[in-house]
Amino acid sequence: MKVVLLNSSDLNGGASRAAYRLHQGLIGIGINSQMLVQIQESNDSTVISPQNKIGKELSKLRPRFSRLPLKLYPNRKTSEYSSSWLPDRIAAKVKKLAPDVINLHFICESYLQIRTIASLKKPLIWTLHDMWAFTGGCHYNQNCDRYINSCGTCPQLGSDRNLDLSRWQWQSKAKYWKNLDFTIITPSRWLAKEAQASSLFKSTRVEVIPTALDINKYKPTNRQIAREQLNLPQDKHLVLFGAVNGTSNHRKGFHLLLPALQSLSKSGWSDRLELVIFGSSQPLNPPEFGFKSCYLGKFNDDVSLALLYAAVDVFIAPSIQDNLPNTVMEALACGTPCVAFNIGGMPDMIEHLRNGYLAQPFEIEDLAQGIAWVLEDKERRQKLCDRARKKVEQEFTLELQAHRYASLYTSILKEYNSNF
Numbered sequence: 001m002k003v004v005l006l007n008s009s010d011l012n013g014g015a016s017r018a019a020y021r022l023h024q025g026l027i028g029i030g031i032n033s034q035m036l037v038q039i040q041e042s043n044d045s046t047v048i049s050p051q052n053k054i055g056k057e058l059s060k061l062r063p064r065f066s067r068l069p070l071k072l073y074p075n076r077k078t079s080e081y082s083s084s085w086l087p088d089r090i091a092a093k094v095k096k097l098a099p100d101v102i103n104l105h106f107i108c109e110s111y112l113q114i115r116t117i118a119s120l121k122k123p124l125i126w127t128l129h130d131m132w133a134f135t136g137g138c139h140y141n142q143n144c145d146r147y148i149n150s151c152g153t154c155p156q157l158g159s160d161r162n163l164d165l166s167r168w169q170w171q172s173k174a175k176y177w178k179n180l181d182f183t184i185i186t187p188s189r190w191l192a193k194e195a196q197a198s199s200l201f202k203s204t205r206v207e208v209i210p211t212a213l214d215i216n217k218y219k220p221t222n223r224q225i226a227r228e229q230l231n232l233p234q235d236k237h238l239v240l241f242g243a244v245n246g247t248s249n250h251r252k253g254f255h256l257l258l259p260a261l262q263s264l265s266k267s268g269w270s271d272r273l274e275l276v277i278f279g280s281s282q283p284l285n286p287p288e289f290g291f292k293s294c295y296l297g298k299f300n301d302d303v304s305l306a307l308l309y310a311a312v313d314v315f316i317a318p319s320i321q322d323n324l325p326n327t328v329m330e331a332l333a334c335g336t337p338c339v340a341f342n343i344g345g346m347p348d349m350i351e352h353l354r355n356g357y358l359a360q361p362f363e364i365e366d367l368a369q370g371i372a373w374v375l376e377d378k379e380r381r382q383k384l385c386d387r388a389r390k391k392v393e394q395e396f397t398l399e400l401q402a403h404r405y406a407s408l409y410t411s412i413l414k415e416y417n418s419n420f
Contacts, residue, residue: 002032003409004099006090008111011041013244014326015106015129018187018211022127023047025212025402031409034097036090038062038111048093062086066110069165075158079250080139082108082132083165091119101125101409108132108139114169118176123416125408127185127209130323134173134198136166140251140321147198150174173200183412185405187211187324188345207408210348211324212401213333213392217302218309220335220389226311232294233274237375238312240336242278242327244298253318253341253362258287260318260368265290269372276312278305309334313381314374317346320362324348332356333392337384339370349396355387 005023009016019035020042026033027046038059040049050056069083070076090112094102104117104126117124130139136151138144144155152167153159159166177200184206186192192208195201227234239261247254261275275293282295299305309315315331317340324345328338332349340346342358350356357370374381 001101001406001409001413002097002099003034003101003103004094004097005033005035005103005105006094006107006112007035007037007105008107008109009039009041010035010037010044010047012039013106018129018326019105019127020047021212021214021398022402022405024214025398026405029399029402029406031402031406034099036093036097038109048097062110070157073157073159073165077156077158079142079156080130081137081156082110082139083137083169084108084110084112084114086110086113088113088116091116094120094122100413103127103405103409105129114172115176118180123183123409123412124180125183125185125412127187128191128195128323129187131191131194133184134195134200136168136170138166141194142251142321147200149199170200183207183408185209185408188348190344190348191323209401209404209408210396211326211329212398213326213329213396214302214398215333215392215396218306218330218333218392220385221307221310223311226307229307230296230311232276232311236274236292237269237272237314238274238276239371240276240278240308240312240315240331241318242315244279247277247280247283251319251321253320256320256341256362256364256367257316257318258289260364260371261289261291263365263368264371267368267372273375276308278308305330306334309336312336314339314371316340316367316371318367319343319346322346329392329396332388333396335385335389337374337381337388339367339374341367349391351387351391355384355391 007016007019010020023033023035035047037049040047050059066083066086102120102122102124106129132139135147138156151170152162154164154166182204184195184204186208187210189208192206195206270291273291275289278296278299281297309331315336315338317328322344328349331338338350338356341361343361350358352358357373359366359370
């Protein structure tokens with residue numbers, strides 16, 4: 001069986017990293033897997049991308065061109081929104097690879113046109129990493145329920161017209177995907193429910209298979225040694241927050257974390273805590289948390305990132321909407337308890353009071369209490385650390401999820417072939 005994964009990149013972004021890990025996992029269990037991407041970050045020969053100079057430059061420019069329609073909406077929010085209108089040559093490339101099964105992943109960033117998906121004449125599995133596939137263009141609906149019907153008058157576009165870009169994209173998806181026999185995979189139970197509630201996928205088969213992690217790369221390390229290598233203090237409780245551009249992305253909840261940390265500072269933790277932030281550089285005017293903070297910028301390799309998770313005492317993920325964030329899974333694998341709001345895919349990973357703390361959405365004081373609860377009892381925290389690692393070992397290993405995908409591919413391919 002030959003499988004081709006389609007994804008805009010192999011390593012750039014959380015969804016891309018998740019897709020690439022699955023690709024590696026499939027190869028690891030003996031599946032003939034290739035990954036077709038627009039922009040390649042790795043030097044993996046099983047990942048296929050434009051090789052000539054012109055092709056590479058055009059691939060880098062495509063995301064910029066794809067955002068041109070958004071300029072028609074000057075009042076739009078600075079949120080994640082993708083249009084999909086640029087022509088592509090993906091169908092011809094896929095045909096040349098002659099796969100038995102096609103597994104779509106994150107195909108935004110102008111990688112794949114909506115109509116192209118309908119021309120891929122093979123069994124189609126689509127792993128959703130957010131809500132884009134069944135909305136008019138937003139990646140997270142942010143409490144808007146228009147996608148349940150047909151989008152239009154999009155609040156994220158700041159649109160007051162029913163026939164706007166969101167309606168056009170939704171109609172395009174409805175038109176071209178109407179007769180396609182998709183199988184949808186969602187990493188979280190929350191996203192499965194959202195997909196099944198949508199007008200586009202309400203009659204589509206939806207399976208839940210979590211994203212996976214190489215637990216040989218993400219694993220507990222001696223905390224003292226990890227801190228020495230990262231030049232972090234040994235005498236403080238270290239609180240970690242991280243996401244790509246996390247301090248400026250409203251969905252990642254930094255605006256809720258800030259007052260929670262300020263509350264902790266006022267309640268007697270100011271001399272005992274230090275905040276560590278990765279994924280963002282220190283701003284010109286950093287906020288006042290009430291205790292010292294350290295901005296580490298972006299981490300581009302698994303080894304350094306795993307070392308960072310192992311060095312801290314707790315990881316905070318204050319997202320207001322999220323699927324199954326890699327950061328939480330990575331932290332748990334490194335034996336680090338996590339604190340988050342009880343939203344999205346967080347309860348799929350965080351077991352309240354067992355390997356972390358799930359605060360009531362979006363109660364700042366409960367978030368602060370959760371951080372304090374994890375830190376205040378050393379013996380209890382060690383139990384949380386042990387359970388964090390065990391949770392990932394039992395449910396999120398690369399081998400386990402690769403086998404689940406392989407089993408699904410096999411059954412879908414068998415059904416597909418029996419119809420011809």
